[in-house]
Amino acid sequence: MEPGTDAAKDGPIVGRVLGTADATPLTFWVAVNEDAYLQLDDVVITERELPGQPPVKIAGVVTAVRARHEGVVFDSDVFLVADGTLPATVQEAAEITTTRVDPEVYVPPTPGAVVHRAQGDARAGALYFDRMDRTIPMGFGRDGAAMFLNADFLDGSRGAHVSISGISGVATKTSFATFLLYSVFRSGVLGGAGETANTRALIFNVKGEDLLFLDHPNSRLDATTEEQYARLGLVAGPFPDVRVYAPPRAGDSSGTPDVSSRLTGVDSFYWTLQEFCADRLLPYVFADADDERQQYTMVVHSVTAHLARVAQPAEGGVAVDGTRLNSYADLVDFLVEQLNDDATRGQWAGSAVGLGTVNAFARRLIGSKKDLSRLIRGDLATRRPHAVNTAESAQVTVVDLHNLPDRAQRFVVGVTLRSEFERKEKAGTAKPLLFVVLDELNKYAPREGTSPIKEVLLDIAERGRSLGVVLIGAQQTASEVERRIVANSAIRVVGRLDPAEASRPEYGFLPPAQRQRALLAKPGTMFVSQPEIPVPLCIEFPFPSWATRPAEAGPPPSATLRSIAQANDSFAVVARVGGGGISDDEIPF
Template structure:
């Protein structure tokens, strides 16, 4: 995949398909070509023409078709079309295509000459036109409209020259998560990153149904055509080989069993002990809504978090505070509220300048969190099983299931997990191994307005993650509602099917007008990808997932050998089959 392509242009790039128009202005960056009879050009086709210069080497101008038109030449009035169709008025149909230049070689910016032959770019000529020959490491992303592979420059993904991916589109239609997982699969299986891919990790937050819990199961719907599509991209068609799944404990379950219903193989529960909650100052992530930071009670949040870190001591799975053993999150909340409402202890916990109204506002929010977070912050499971999410000690792909959690709990898990992972990378002080973070609904966790602990972590990843080897692959329905600094720090921007109102927003200014219109009609699996190497976004289709995306697609369960390995690593891991669900009962 890393072989460099020939640098010199070939004499025959492909079949001639037209000539540069002389009735429309031709510029060095854009021109029109008349399509020859018996030929055609469609949107996204790659073409090349040559301009001869006196005393200089010829200039090769390559480009992508960004508009196509057809008209009757010889017609004057709209009604002439009927006479022409009847054969009573002479006229001919002429098609023309608008070409937007992608490469000028050598860089002498002159317009193509009217009448110059325009060829369809094929083989090496196509690769040069799309700058693939300059990509030392090319990651396959899918195939273009011509059925030939389209590549992503790995330098703009792994942090060498840029990092981060922003994927936008309508929920359920744009296949944002499917493209994100395919991109990860291509990174891990193409061999482009060499040894770095072997050690690289991925952290995926599953927020919708149990779609991403079967990445290590082959897709039973995989057919020969799909296998051939993967082979064309230089990829094997199969499941992710090394996956570990985490899910929250079931609500009200004292054993801490994971809350999943259809996963066929092992799943680990994740949670935080009361001691970790206090010592690591996780209380601010209970108040992780962006609107919370606008309220005065955030001062109380940080004061109480600092007091818990100082005063709480581990005690039999729970913590000891003020001589009282606390064994559950609801008990901890009740104790905090009791201390804050007592005038004698309030200043010690929240400071002397805090008034009663502010304390009451904090207390109301904190009490409201008991139901949502009780199963995630535990005092009764500390010694029973491993519970921490740590990608460095996990599989190559770590999936954290959030779909059964309420909104507040989802924010808490995302915020605390990202904080822990980023802090580990900071302490390591090196960009290797890479960590890819896939997070859907980014507009919820990093909205354009307001501030929150999660948003600050995501901003840190967007602005400093490149140097630490943390790559954010964020997906959202509306890029216009995501923090601008996160979007602008994304070297790769991907767009699927868009809502008409959203498509008109300036965040999609990188899309030519025609591509904005096409994004309103894009079918699932069609994406427009913009990368720094190529001046025009490329339209591509990526193949159907080779891994199961739901229980009904899951192929054979892991072998007994793998089951024994899982059980040896964690005797409490759930490796049996969950309750069977009918297809119409599966939560997607």
């Protein structure tokens, strides 16, 4: 946004700065011309002349619009005006919240100054897009033009992590998270042809089998949607490189993945008894934040350490103090027996722990047998691969949890995240960049209490940027998520909100008008806040071009996936033209 440029390039004239309301450097009102209109989220620009200096360009976003009759006194006069018996003028006015002042001389616009609807380079300057070296398309604005994220605040260069909040089933949090991933991978901003090696994603699927078909084209994809993707600099299609993991079926000794709709391309994941003991995974059996408040957690850590010392690998399981254990149930029964024996209790739990505390631990451990027996195995030790490892997987790794009970889901999330984070620490490099998509974040990292999972997520939020781990967390209520995780999110996204939740201070970054609009937002509409832009941007993202449920899944076009990736690489320069959006009947969920 260069001061002193031709005003015609800024866009069509829509009005003048209002003279009956105070104008400040940060907010002002615009009287709208009779033959024009302004709507919420429109971008405008005006100019202030200064003596002996270049003119100041003041750009902003419309945050409120009103209309009123001028020349009337009483409320009932509206009927007389409508009948034509009382003269009056209808006047619309729009409140503008300043986004950029160039040069940075903070003076108010002059009443009567011409106001333009910003377009082209003027719009890009008003929203700081011209200062972004690498842009990631995230959807369309209300004016139909493309909106962008600054990649520097997503990949860890200057910031990292994304927090997405909204009502379940209405805010389309998962849809936006997957679209953002698709845009990151296919826009060319993270390395073009080398993106597959430089960027990876780990997605935990917790609701149905909707995310198991990311590598299948959406059968509802039409020419209009394809054209929307093209205007964003993307080619519509499925994710070209996906690997799906699912837990083994309960009671199935063959380790068959527990999925019903996807019959091919799914691997089972589990942990052997030896890995469970040697890698000290027992604390993740007690991964509820409330568990850490109990005294029996002392027993957990004592048993974990002793088990790691004495457990020896044995074919089909482990041997502990000469006892062969072939299943998780055998291990649980053995530990309970040792803890109930006066002669061995102190060796396993510590001499200072009382019997009541030991019994509390034993009760919860026994209760875990049903939930974890199919995940911790002694009968599948020779099967490979059986562990989730994104470094050896596809560009997108989907871990299916929807068939697992809550305790098992916590165990899988905690252990998998710990393993991935430790691998990144040992590698000592931020490449490849790993995006972790985790829904129901308030369950895994609640504001109160502590747990092994919460500690891992805090580590990712606070140190993941330097190690190349980026968290994309989604939750219904950001107010119930650990503060430090939300505070470390450079990008904050809000969809449809519950009225009580919208009043929480966690949404203070939303202007009052946007906070009110979040109560009414339709599916597919998101408010996105990023550090460089002082006002959150209202965007609509296109309908997913990959299958979002089994009924939408077309056959995976393996022969064309490479051509799709190559075509996307040709869109290295992201289009900055606008249009499109998402309709109510196109929302996947």
